[in-house]
Amino acid sequence: MIPGSCHLAPGRWEPAIHAGLERMVREHGRSGGQWDPHHRPLATFDWDNTAILGDIGEAVLDYLDERDQTQRSLEYERQCEEFGKPVGYPWAAYQIAGLREHEARALTLQVIDTWMARGKITFRPEIRDLIAVMQHQGWEVWVVSASAEPLVRTFGQFYGIGPDHTIGMRLKMDDSGRYLPALSGPNTYRQGKVQAIDEIIGRRPVFAAGDTDTDIDMLRSARYALLMDRGSAEVRQAAEAGGWWVQPPGW
Ligand SMILES: [Mg+2]
CATH class of the missing domain: 1.10.150 (DNA polymerase; domain 1)
Structure with missing residues (x-):
């Protein structure tokens, strides 16, 4: 990637979404003129069936x-x-x-x-590419998931996301360092994702991506939102009302 570049691979993106994402990344990123290293644009990605295919x-x-x-x-x-x-x-x-x-x-x-x-989990190269281009353009990228945080922390490293930029179901630990069946942070379901973003990151996302009803609140909290559509009528309605990008099912 050349310095300042923000070209996304075309991949399987809908052309209009691809163009919109590139424009957004550029306008809010280093190339955009208003980029502030002390207040970098925030992107939050749901993990399961958004960043990867599978859960x-x-x-x-x-x-x-x-x-x-x-x-x-x-x-x-x-x-x-x-x-x-x-x-x-x-x-x-x-x-x-x-x-x-x-x-x-x-x-x-x-x-x-x-x-x-076994083909039950696959990477989504387009999402990995989007994250890489965002990071290159000076965005701050976080994963906000409802899976156990240790699982998503480990998986996120394949997409260049550090463990300190991952939020999931945070578990308490006992004195010997073993996880306990109890939460130590917000229940990252629906509004709980927004609560976790507020408490742990401290500002709202410019961009959020998700795939299901549990992501609706986080997507609404962002200025731009991407829905990886899986056919839910409730989520499609929210997408229409919010003017979100809707990537059709199939990948
Ligand atoms: Mg999901």
């Missing part, structure tokens, strides 16, 4: 089920149906309780390897 939180449950002959995935679905996602999502994150940080990292890398080999 690392659910993949870990499936992996543990296979390895340990458990039924965590079924129980997760039951929790979501019976008590709702605000209960089911933290429950899924609690399944790494008992692990130390490096053990959670090792587990995540193992799951990524195995699930990518």
Whole structure:
């Protein structure tokens, strides 16, 4: 990438979205003339089914089920149906309780390897490219996810996102450094994502990307928003009302 460049690879982007993103990145970035190193433009990306195809939180449950002959995935679905996602999502994150940080990292890398080999998780090169171009243009890029934070921290490194720029379900730790089945930060579901952005980053995003109803509040909080459409009527309505970019399903 040449200095000051902000060309996105065309990839599978809708041409109008590709052009809009390039313009936005340039106008708010180093090339734009108003760029301030002390107040860099903020971009927040949902992770599962936005930055990647697939869901690392659910993949870990499936992996543990296979390895340990458990039924965590079924129980997760039951929790979501019976008590709702605000209960089911933290429950899924609690399944790494008992692990130390490096053990959670090792587990995540193992799951990524195995699930990518099976085609159940794939990178989205266009999103990785967008993040790289944003960073090159002086944007500050964060991941804001409802999966357990240690999982997303590990995965985010494949996209050049540092662990200190990742927000997920943050778990408490005991004195010996093992994760506990309890949150130490906001429940990053819907408005909880915005709450986490306010508390941890301290300013609202210029750009946000997401794929589902749980991202609506974060997308509304941003000046520009990208929906990786997965067919939800509720989210499409929000996108129409908000004038978001809507990348059609299929990748
Ligand atoms: Mg998602």
